[in-house]
Amino acid sequence: MKLVDYVYLKRRLIQELEDKLSEESKKKAREDHHSRRPPRPCGMTVHTGIGCSLCCVYCYIYDMGFPRTVTPYPLTGLEMLYALAINPYFAPGRGGTMIAMGAVSEPFLPETRDRTLEYIRVFGMIKNPTQISTKMNIDDETIEKISRYCPHISFLVTIIALRDFRKLEPLAPDPYERFESCRKLINKNIHVSLFMRPIIPGFTDRDAEEILSIAKDVGIRTVVLGTLRVTRRIFKNLLKVGVDLSRRVRKLSDKEQYPIVGHDLKRNIAKLAERLGLRVYEAACGANIEAAGLGCVACDWGPCGYPDKIPHVDERDISELCSELGFKISKTMVRDRIVEVHVTSGSRLDVLEKWLKELTRRRVVIRKV
Ligand code: SF4
Ligand code: SF4
Incomplete structure (x- = not known):
């Protein structure tokens, strides 16, 4: 999915x-x-x-x-x-x-x-x-x-x-x-x-x-x-x-x-x-x-559960999600434990942060640029 x-x-x-x-x-x-x-x-x-x-x-x-x-x-x-x-x-x-x-x-x-x-x-x-x-x-x-x-x-x-x-x-x-x-x-x-x-x-x-x-x-x-x-x-x-x-x-x-x-x-x-x-x-x-x-590896207490079941996500996945949630982004990076997005427009960054954290099961860094 x-x-x-x-x-x-x-x-x-x-x-x-x-x-x-x-x-x-x-x-x-x-x-x-x-x-x-x-x-x-x-x-x-x-x-x-x-x-x-x-x-x-x-x-x-x-x-x-x-x-x-x-x-x-x-x-x-x-x-x-x-x-x-x-x-x-x-x-x-x-x-x-x-x-x-x-x-x-x-x-x-x-x-x-x-x-x-x-x-x-x-x-x-x-x-x-x-x-x-x-x-x-x-x-x-x-x-x-x-x-x-x-x-x-x-x-x-x-x-x-x-x-x-x-x-x-x-x-x-x-x-x-x-x-x-x-x-x-x-x-x-x-x-x-x-x-x-x-x-x-x-x-x-x-x-x-x-x-x-x-x-x-x-x-x-x-x-x-x-x-x-x-x-x-x-x-x-x-x-x-x-x-x-x-x-x-x-x-x-x-x-x-x-x-x-x-x-x-x-x-x-x-x-x-x-x-x-x-x-x-x-x-x-x-x-x-x-x-x-x-x-999940969304915080220092991880990995929790099954490390091989941490979702495989890529930049395109994240961009599509952000766009559907109403955010414009200029850059996305996915690493083992961190997802970083640079947001150019869109309100409620806290909502975006929660979605990304729950769905990617990684730590999330959002920069407003
Ligand atoms: S919610 Fe009820 S069961 Fe739970 S700790 Fe409080 S008093 Fe005890
Ligand atoms: S947020 Fe994820 S990594 Fe952190 S304790 Fe909860 S399940 Fe484990």
Whole structure:
């Protein structure tokens, strides 16, 4: 598939959805922020619900204003698909924009599960790399549906402590039950990664070896590691359960989240994982790319996935894409890891940058000349 074909695919998708949806649904989708916000480094984050009732002590969503009560996200599956289709940053298709669900709520709570399944179904239809993170148990019927709807999905299952997990995750399922869900998902050929994020000093490092060994036993082959980010409230919450971060925080605020100094912990856990033969990713999108059977070198953490699956693109491909997106360019260069374009006219260079990054899976340099 040529790069420009993704633009045609997007137009066809928009047309098909406009034919299917009512005026009210289209209006709802247009007014929703999924129709206009840019993807984050991990891809386009999609909310399956609003709020979370699990009250993990390290959770930042409560500082962002999300409630402890849960409601499913108001857009139906097709409305969400339409919102993404009309989002100028979003490229549909197998090699298109990565999608990530589960950043600001738990997607498999009883209140959110059906909505989540609707979204998985429509994302399976357009085949974009799709990822979901969870710490819930997934029942057999749900697993069956997921494997039918979106067999290339990347599951991130969070397990960051065993012995004292209740101090950190008072209402989440037991980690051993989460491992059982991993086993069942893997038996259905679904790509599952162990999500050790956030690494909590004194908890995650203490249990890491055991967590990683069990993960390997249930069939997990990849691990995503991530440092803890704290607000003042999280700092205090963790202190109450015995985690004193005073020597690891550089900055604290009521609203902003700042990462703690945790490279040492991450490095040690990565070493343990690699010793067990597990593949370690520094960012969740690495697991998403791998599950989709693709490769990516768009940042220093790459190569991720399959290096031989990084798209083969040439100058002509890029020129056609830029032109169809409304940009005039005077020069294009494609190297192993970098794409550079010199733009002479066209607005929204940020949109062009996202398209080029997602479709070429390389770092992008844009010069306005
Ligand atoms: S499950 Fe996720 S969203 Fe819910 S409280 Fe825990 S960390 Fe926050
Ligand atoms: S190289 Fe890996 S970590 Fe970087 S953007 Fe690509 S998938 Fe993500």
